[in-house]
Amino acid sequence: MKEIYLDNAATTRVHPEVAEKMMDALVNNYGNPSSLHRLGIRGEQAIKEVRELIAKNLNCQTPEIYFNSGGTEGNNMIIQGVVENKKRNRMRIITSAIEHPSVLDVFTFYENHQVEVIVLGVDTQGHIRLDELEAAMNEDTILVSIMGVNNELGTIQDLKAIGKIVKAVNPKCVFHADFVQGFMKIPVDVQASLLDALTLSGHKIFGPKGVGAVYIKKGTDIKPLLRGGGQENNMRSGTENVPGIVGFGEAIRLRKESFSDEFEAIRNLRTVFINEIESKVDDIKINGDPNGSPYVLNISFNRVRGEVLLHSLEAKGIFVSTGSACSSHKKEKQYVLKAIGLAEEYKEGTIRISFSKDITKDDVKIAVEAIAQAVNSLRLLVKPRKNR
Numbered sequence: 001m002k003e004i005y006l007d008n009a010a011t012t013r014v015h016p017e018v019a020e021k022m023m024d025a026l027v028n029n030y031g032n033p034s035s036l037h038r039l040g041i042r043g044e045q046a047i048k049e050v051r052e053l054i055a056k057n058l059n060c061q062t063p064e065i066y067f068n069s070g071g072t073e074g075n076n077m078i079i080q081g082v083v084e085n086k087k088r089n090r091m092r093i094i095t096s097a098i099e100h101p102s103v104l105d106v107f108t109f110y111e112n113h114q115v116e117v118i119v120l121g122v123d124t125q126g127h128i129r130l131d132e133l134e135a136a137m138n139e140d141t142i143l144v145s146i147m148g149v150n151n152e153l154g155t156i157q158d159l160k161a162i163g164k165i166v167k168a169v170n171p172k173c174v175f176h177a178d179f180v181q182g183f184m185k186i187p188v189d190v191q192a193s194l195l196d197a198l199t200l201s202g203h204k205i206f207g208p209k210g211v212g213a214v215y216i217k218k219g220t221d222i223k224p225l226l227r228g229g230g231q232e233n234n235m236r237s238g239t240e241n242v243p244g245i246v247g248f249g250e251a252i253r254l255r256k257e258s259f260s261d262e263f264e265a266i267r268n269l270r271t272v273f274i275n276e277i278e279s280k281v282d283d284i285k286i287n288g289d290p291n292g293s294p295y296v297l298n299i300s301f302n303r304v305r306g307e308v309l310l311h312s313l314e315a316k317g318i319f320v321s322t323g324s325a326c327s328s329h330k331k332e333k334q335y336v337l338k339a340i341g342l343a344e345e346y347k348e349g350t351i352r353i354s355f356s357k358d359i360t361k362d363d364v365k366i367a368v369e370a371i372a373q374a375v376n377s378l379r380l381l382v383k384p385r386k387n388r
C-alpha cells in the first residue's frame with residue numbers, strides 16, 4: 001500500500017542527503033567541539049558554518065544564534081530566561097491563546113508565580129487583534145511572545161506590525177516569536193520585525209529531531225536555562241549535538257534552493273485539495289486564514305469524530321492528525337479551535353492536513369477520495385440530530 005504522509009506539521013521524514021551528512025559527522029566528525037585539538041576544531045568549524053547559514057537567513061549576526069534541542073527548549077529558554085532574569089516587583093508578559101503548549105504552559109506556570117500574564121484572544125481566522133495588543137502593553141511588560149505561523153491553522157501573524165507596536169510602547173520589552181512552523185517556508189527578517197528572539201526547530205524541515213536554535217539579539221538579557229561547561233557562549237551548556245546541527249544545516253541548505261517555488265506549488269496543492277473536498281463532501285468548514293501558510297490545511301466535518309476519521313484513513317495508508325501532535329496528550333485538546341470560536345458540532349470532527357514537497361496532485365486526489373468515502377460512511381452511522 002502506498003503511504004501518503006500528510007502530517008508534516010507534526011514532523012517530517014529526514015531527507016536522505018541530511019541523513020548522509022549526519023552519518024558522516026557521527027563517524028568522522030566525532031571530536032568534542034570544545035576540545036583544543038584538531039578533531040575538536042573540526043567539530044567547531046562544522047557548527048560555525050551552520051550558525052552562519054541560519055544568521056544569513058534571519059538577517060542577524062552569527063553570534064546571535066544559539067543551538068539547542070529544538071522548539072520546546074527554545075521557547076522555554078527565551079520565556080523563562082527573560083522572566084528569571086528580571087525578578088522585579090511588577091512584571092507583565094503577553095502571549096496569544098493559540099500558541100504552542102511549549103509557550104502557553106510556561107505562561108501558565110508564571111501566572112501562579114506573581115507575574116501578570118495576559119493571553120490575547122484571536123479573531124475567527126486566528127489573528128491577534130493589534131489594538132488589543134497595544135492596549136495590553138505597558139511599562140511593566142517585559143516580554144511579548146507571539147508565534148509566526150500557527151501549527152494547527154497555518155495562520156500567519158503580522159510580526160512586523162506586532163514588533164512596531166511592542167517597541168513603540170516599550171522599547172525595553174523583549175519581542176519573541178516561535179517560528180518553528182515558518183522557518184524556511186515563509187521568509188522572516190528579525191531586524192525588520194524588531195524581534196529580539198526567535199525559536200527554530202530542525203525536524204519540521206526534513207532535518208533531525210532533537211535539534212534547533214534560537215536567535216537572541218545582542219544585548220538582550222536572558223538567564224541561561226542550563227548551566228555547566230559554558231558552551232554556546234554560556235547561553236546553553238552541554239556538548240553540542242554536532243551530527244544534529246550538521247543535519248539541521250543540510251536541511252536548511254536543501255530548502256534554500258527551492259523555498260519560493262515550493263511555496264507556490266504547495267499553495268496550488270492546497271487549493272486543489274479544498275476544491276475537491278468541497279465538491280465531494282457537504283457540511284464542512286475550512287478553518288484559518290485562506291492566505292495563511294499553505295503547508296497547513298485545517299478542516300472540520302460535521303457529524304464525524306476526527307479521531308475515528310484519522311484511524312480510518314490510517315487503515316488506507318493516509319496519515320493526518322487531529323490538531324497538533326504536540327498537544328494530543330493534553331487535557332484541553334482543542335484550545336485553538338475554541339479560541340477561533342468554531343461551533344461545537346464542527347470541533348470534534350477536525351483534522352489537520354499538512355503538506356510537503358513530496359506530495360503530488362495524484363496523492364491529493366487519492367487522499368480526498370479516501371476522506372470523502374470515510375466521512376460519508378461514518379455519517380451514515382450517526383443518528384440525525386433531533387430538532388430541539
Ligand SMILES: Cc1ncc(COP(=O)(O)O)c(C=O)c1O
Pocket residue numbers: 009010069070071072073100102147149150151178180181201202203210212326
Ligand atoms: C509552533 C511550534 N512550536 C514549538 C514546537 C516544538 O518543537 P520541538 O518538537 O522541536 O520541541 C512545535 C512542534 O510541533 C510547533 O509546532
